[in-house]
Amino acid sequence: MTAGETSATKLLRIVLPVVVLMATVAVWEAFVRVRGIPPYILPAPSLVLQTLIHDWAVLFASLLTTLLTTLEGFAAAAVGGIALALLFSRSKWLEYSLLPYAVILQVTPVIAIAPLLLIYLPQHAAVVACAWIVAFFPVLANTTLGLKSVDRNLTGLFQLYGASRTQTLRYLKLPSALPYILGGLRIAGGLSLIGAVVAEIAAGSAGAGSGLAYRIAESGYRLNIPRMFAALLLLSVAGIVIYMVLSLVSYLVLRRWHESALGKDI
Numbered sequence: 001m002t003a004g005e006t007s008a009t010k011l012l013r014i015v016l017p018v019v020v021l022m023a024t025v026a027v028w029e030a031f032v033r034v035r036g037i038p039p040y041i042l043p044a045p046s047l048v049l050q051t052l053i054h055d056w057a058v059l060f061a062s063l064l065t066t067l068l069t070t071l072e073g074f075a076a077a078a079v080g081g082i083a084l085a086l087l088f089s090r091s092k093w094l095e096y097s098l099l100p101y102a103v104i105l106q107v108t109p110v111i112a113i114a115p116l117l118l119i120y121l122p123q124h125a126a127v128v129a130c131a132w133i134v135a136f137f138p139v140l141a142n143t144t145l146g147l148k149s150v151d152r153n154l155t156g157l158f159q160l161y162g163a164s165r166t167q168t169l170r171y172l173k174l175p176s177a178l179p180y181i182l183g184g185l186r187i188a189g190g191l192s193l194i195g196a197v198v199a200e201i202a203a204g205s206a207g208a209g210s211g212l213a214y215r216i217a218e219s220g221y222r223l224n225i226p227r228m229f230a231a232l233l234l235l236s237v238a239g240i241v242i243y244m245v246l247s248l249v250s251y252l253v254l255r256r257w258h259e260s261a262l263g264k265d266i
Contacts, residue, residue, distance in 0.1 A: 043226040051226035052233065059215060059227075063234050066196055066211035069124070070242070073131020074192040078185055080132070081139025089147045089173065090165070099144075106137035110195055114202035127199040127211075134195030135188035142184025146177025182250040189242040197235065 025045045031037075032044040039047055052059065084102075088095035110130050117126035150173050158168045200213035210218075212231045219228035 040223045040225050043229055047226050048229040048233065052230040055227055055230065059212070059231055059234055062210055062212045062215045062231070063238065066193070066200065066213065066235070067238060069127050069131055069196040069200070069211065070193045070238075072128045073195055074135055074189055076128065076132040077135035077139050077188050077192060081136050081184065081188070082143050082181060085140050085143035085147060086169070088144055089169065095144075102137055102140055105133055110134050110198050111202065114199045117199075118203055123203055127196060127203060130199030130202075131192045131195035134198075135192035138187040138191065139181070139184040142180045142187075143177060146180025147173050149180070150176045179250075179254060182246075182253060186243060186246045186250060189246045190239050193235070193239050193242060 029044050029046060032042055043051075084098070088099070110133055113133065114126065114130050117129050120126075121129060154172055154176075155168070158172055163171070196211065197213040200211040201217055204214065204217065212235055215231045216228050216235075219225065219231065
């Protein structure tokens with residue numbers, strides 16, 4: 001592939017999604033205007049944008065609340081998942097004892113757990129716990145898989161030279177597992193946002209500290225559908241930004257040595 005073809009491919013990867021988005025918005029706007037659909041059924045994109053600008057103060061404050069919850073849940077999932085996976089790598093008995101419960105926690109719908117957490121925990125702690133529950137297992141599973149996927153020849157080499165378990169973990173297993181860990185963190189970032197939104201809907205709290213999920217529910221009750229779409233737009237953008245930031249971190253960490261990032265540009 002020539003340099004020109006490579007540049008053209010990169011340009012297409014940027015331009016095509018933008019073209020599809022603009023075409024979709026244009027069709028949506030034309031459809032609403034031609035059919036005369038009322039805003040409380042389907043608002044036009046232009047009205048959604050106007051609502052986003054008009055209600056920016058309220059929506060932005062709610063966005064910050066949701067992002068804070070997401071960040072706290074993500075941080076707890078990252079620390080807890082990686083730490084528990086490291087313990088699993090040191091003790092098979094511990095893995096056999098606790099991993100089934102981690103799986104049960106993952107497969108139980110968080111919308112069913114949220115009301116119970118709201119009974120036994122303060123509201124903010126319950127919302128953060130929901131975000132943690134959803135994001136925890138991908139980090140744990142990916143880290144555990146990465147620590148088990150070390151080249152057995154390299155493991156034998158470390159044993160041949162008398163490396164301790166701590167040295168093997170530090171200099172071999174953790175670097176080998178790093179791509180898996182970063183992959184789990186990319187998944188957990190979006191899931192923590194989903195968990196925070198679900199918990200906020202279950203909490204249903206009003207006031208200055210309300211997240212975007214409550215604003216969406218409130219807009220639905222009041223048939224303020226343009227504001228609902230504006231809040232959904234902010235949530236989507238927040239999820240995209242979270243994924244892009246974590247992907248950038250992964251690229252910067254792996255770009256000089258791992259096959260998944262070698263030769264790739266941002």
